[in-house]
Amino acid sequence: MDPAAMTRDVWRVDADAYPAGASVDEQIRFLLRYAVLAPSSHNSQPWEFVVGNGYVGVEAAEERRLSAADPDGRELHLGLGCAVETLRIAAHRFGVGCVVHTFDEGPTVARIDLGPACNPHRDGRLFDEITERYTDHRPFDGPPVSEAVLDDLREHAASLDVALRSVDDADARESVGDLQRRADRLQADSPAYRRELAAWIGSGALGASGLRARVGRAVVTHLDVGPVEGRRNAKLIADAPTLCVLSTADDTRGERVNAGRAYQRIALAASAEGLATHPLSQILERPAERRSLRSVLGIDGRPQHLFRVGAVEGRQEHTPRWPADAVTSTAR
Structure with missing residues (x-):
C-alpha cells in the first residue's frame, strides 16, 4: 500500500x-x-x-x-x-x-x-x-467520568461479553504507571520495534507529514526515547480523569475481535459525551507486563485494552x- x-x-x-x-x-x-x-x-x-x-x-x-x-x-x-x-x-x-x-x-x-x-x-x-x-494523546482535563457515563460504557462492553473496569485506586494507578515505564523502556530497547515505529511515523500514518514525519522517524530510530516516553505515559496514567481496562474471559481471536468492537462502541459513546479516548498499548505488548497488569488489577480474565478517558480543550486533527x-x- x-x-x-x-x-x-x-x-x-x-x-x-x-x-x-x-x-x-x-x-x-x-x-x-x-x-x-x-x-x-x-x-x-x-x-x-x-x-x-x-x-x-x-x-x-x-x-x-x-x-x-x-x-x-x-x-x-x-x-x-x-x-x-x-x-x-x-x-x-x-x-x-x-x-x-x-x-x-x-x-x-x-x-x-x-x-x-x-x-x-x-x-x-x-x-x-x-x-x-479521534484519538487524543494530550493530557486530559476535568473530573473523572461520571458513574452514569461509566455505566453506559460498561453496558456497551458487556453486550459483547467484554468487561470494562475503571482503575480508581491510587496505588493501583501507581503500579500501572510503573509497568508503563518498564514496558516503554523494554520496547525502546528493541531495534526491531524502533524500526517498525519509525517506519509508521515516516509514512505519515500517525498524523505528522513532510519534515515533521522525517524528524520523528529519525528521533525514534537513533535516540533512546524509552525513558522519556515512559515518564510521559506514566504521568498521563497518573493524571487521567478515568483509566479503563477491557478484559475477556479467555484470549481467543474471536474474543479479541469482540474487545475491539467494544472499544469502538465505548470510544464513540465517549465522543458523544464530549470526551476523548487514548489507548496505552505498551504494557499489553509485553507478555510479562501483561501478566503483571492482570495480577496488579486482580483481573480474572485476560486484559485486552488499556485506555484513558477524559475531556480536553480543542480538537486534534484526524489521522489519514x-x-x-x-x-x-x-x-x-
Missing part, C-alpha cells in the same frame, strides 16, 4: 449520499467508507474487506501487521473488531440489518451478513460520532486513511 494514497478526505462522508435504491453491493461499498475510519494501533489499518453476495468478509492485511509491537496479533484483532463494529453501526443507521460472525481459525477473521431492515435502536448517536471521533476502495476486493 502506497502511504501517499492515504488522505484525510475520507473523513468527509455525506450520509445523504447513501445509495438507498442501488444494489446491495453498492450499499456495502458505501458503508465501508465508514468502516475505514475505525482506530487501530499505529493507525496501521490492518483490514482487508471482501465483498460477497450480501456479506462482507474481514481479513487481516499481513503487510500491515505490526510484527515487532504485536507479534501475537492481539492489537491487529482489536483493530479488525473496531472496523467490524463501525460497519455494523453504519449499516443499522441506514436500516440495514446485519449479523456478525467471528472465526478463530482461517483467513476470514469476521463476516458481516447483511439482512432485512432493522430498527437502529441506540446506535444512532454512535453513528453520528464515527466521523467525529487509505480509502475504502483501496482495501476492498470482490469475493471470487
Whole structure:
C-alpha cells in the first residue's frame, strides 16, 4: 500500500449520499467508507474487506501487521473488531440489518451478513460520532467520568461479553504507571520495534507529514526515547480523569475481535459525551507486563485494552486513511 494514497478526505462522508435504491453491493461499498475510519494501533489499518453476495468478509492485511509491537496479533484483532463494529453501526443507521460472525481459525477473521431492515435502536448517536471521533494523546482535563457515563460504557462492553473496569485506586494507578515505564523502556530497547515505529511515523500514518514525519522517524530510530516516553505515559496514567481496562474471559481471536468492537462502541459513546479516548498499548505488548497488569488489577480474565478517558480543550486533527476502495476486493 502506497502511504501517499492515504488522505484525510475520507473523513468527509455525506450520509445523504447513501445509495438507498442501488444494489446491495453498492450499499456495502458505501458503508465501508465508514468502516475505514475505525482506530487501530499505529493507525496501521490492518483490514482487508471482501465483498460477497450480501456479506462482507474481514481479513487481516499481513503487510500491515505490526510484527515487532504485536507479534501475537492481539492489537491487529482489536483493530479488525473496531472496523467490524463501525460497519455494523453504519449499516443499522441506514436500516440495514446485519449479523456478525467471528472465526478463530482461517483467513476470514469476521463476516458481516447483511439482512432485512432493522430498527437502529441506540446506535444512532454512535453513528453520528464515527466521523467525529479521534484519538487524543494530550493530557486530559476535568473530573473523572461520571458513574452514569461509566455505566453506559460498561453496558456497551458487556453486550459483547467484554468487561470494562475503571482503575480508581491510587496505588493501583501507581503500579500501572510503573509497568508503563518498564514496558516503554523494554520496547525502546528493541531495534526491531524502533524500526517498525519509525517506519509508521515516516509514512505519515500517525498524523505528522513532510519534515515533521522525517524528524520523528529519525528521533525514534537513533535516540533512546524509552525513558522519556515512559515518564510521559506514566504521568498521563497518573493524571487521567478515568483509566479503563477491557478484559475477556479467555484470549481467543474471536474474543479479541469482540474487545475491539467494544472499544469502538465505548470510544464513540465517549465522543458523544464530549470526551476523548487514548489507548496505552505498551504494557499489553509485553507478555510479562501483561501478566503483571492482570495480577496488579486482580483481573480474572485476560486484559485486552488499556485506555484513558477524559475531556480536553480543542480538537486534534484526524489521522489519514487509505480509502475504502483501496482495501476492498470482490469475493471470487
